[in-house]
Amino acid sequence: MRIAVDAMGGDHAPKEIVKGCIKAAKEFKDVTLVLYGKEDAIRAELTETYENIEIVHAEETIKSDDDPVRSIRRKKESSMVKAAYSVKNGENHALFSAGNTGALLAAGTLIIGRMKGIDRPGLLATFPSLSNERAVFNMIDVGANSDSKPLNIDQYATLGSYYSNHVHGVSNPTVGLLNNGTEENKGSELSKAAYKLLKENTAINFIGNVESRDLLNGVADVIVTDGFTGNAVLKTIEGTALSLMGVIKSAIMDNGIKSKLGGLLLKDSLGDIKNLLDYSKYGGAVLFGLKAPVIKTHGSATEEPVYHTIKQIRGMLESNLLEDLIQHFETRD
Known part of the structure; x- marks a missing residue:
């Protein structure tokens, strides 16, 4: 299981995002966390090297007061957008962010896409x-x-x-x-x-x-x-x-x-x-009805909420939830 993490989203990013990812990475060896954001800032928060934590550099960051749709379309090199495209392209299985809620909704809908029938x-x-x-x-x-x-x-x-x-x-x-x-x-x-x-x-x-x-x-x-x-x-x-x-x-x-x-x-x-x-x-709020899990946690999230959100996503991926939903709506249609 691979989870794309917007490491620059949230009030305490990247410090608390990385701390939560470290805690999750130590416990869930079957999950690879791919952190998108400014590489130097992320590495500064990593206490050591972890086999199941990867970093993908992203030069831009979508801020909390950015216009949601405009920022998704214009900030192609932002951590959130690059993470969303990685899910769309099948490189990762889920997207997690504590950043701009409207932008994450737009990224999930416009980039990852709606499930058929929703x-x-x-x-x-x-x-x-x-x-x-x-x-x-x-x-x-x-x-x-x-x-x-x-x-x-x-x-x-x-x-x-x-x-x-x-x-x-x-x-x-x-x-x-x-x-x-x-x-x-x-x-x-x-x-x-x-x-x-x-x-x-x-x-x-x-x-x-x-x-x-x-x-x-x-x-x-x-x-x-x-x-x-x-x-x-x-x-x-x-x-x-x-x-x-x-x-x-x-x-x-x-x-x-x-x-x-x-x-x-x-x-x-x-x-x-x-x-x-x-x-x-119990984790973050799930943007439900998309082709892949997209989860939003509070902008003020610290280590513990980040950890619990990753745990939540892991449970979703393990349960074959989306596969069964896709089958339900396709059968209905």
Whole structure:
């Protein structure tokens, strides 16, 4: 397995990207990581030579404020573009970046290309579930398309179901449509039309509408929605987790010696809560519906999220996920 890594993408590139790659390279000997970027800068972060880490020099870098499509077309020598072309040409099997999200979406769609039968790729993210019934749930789309059609949401349900089954090992995963009520006639015209298609989709286990307040309680294995709504929910969950930990810390530190002693006694339990809410350990967001895996992690990603994203990609490649999806859509057509 060969993974193309945009080593110059992200707020802490290339240092944290390389550190995460080193950790992954030591553990996963069956994975070769090909780092694209300024060779001198990458080598400066490598502590030694690794048999399964390669470097491909790329003179340019796509910055966070660059126009996505324009940068893909004009910066042909950038680390992201060269990495994307390596996947398109079959030199590598997947693309990973912590860089400009819009540019990565454009690179995945315009360079690597859509899977046959997929109208628009969607971003799939994995979240922790607080339910005893399931450990995680997947949500798609979380930001690839601000405006979605019912067909897109129906396709996302199939994509998400295959991902849940192949990567998380869930048999017959349940699918819920994110809405403002559980009744069948609830929601916008988009939601109502999507509901009808989902109800008729024999490839999924559709359980109907679900509300956002029930997501973290494990209401379904796969949640489908349009990209605008999904992105808003994604950021709400992220922000709530960070704010919650901040409130707990302030309550302990700002209320005298008794609170601090109590916090010390609860240290292990609080650590478990923090670990439970840490979505980064599940990897990055998958741009799903392309001919090869394209994964985006946070621009602020450090060593651990980079490592977990590589682990995630390895699991995707091992599972024959894309091969089975391609067969499904080709058979359907």
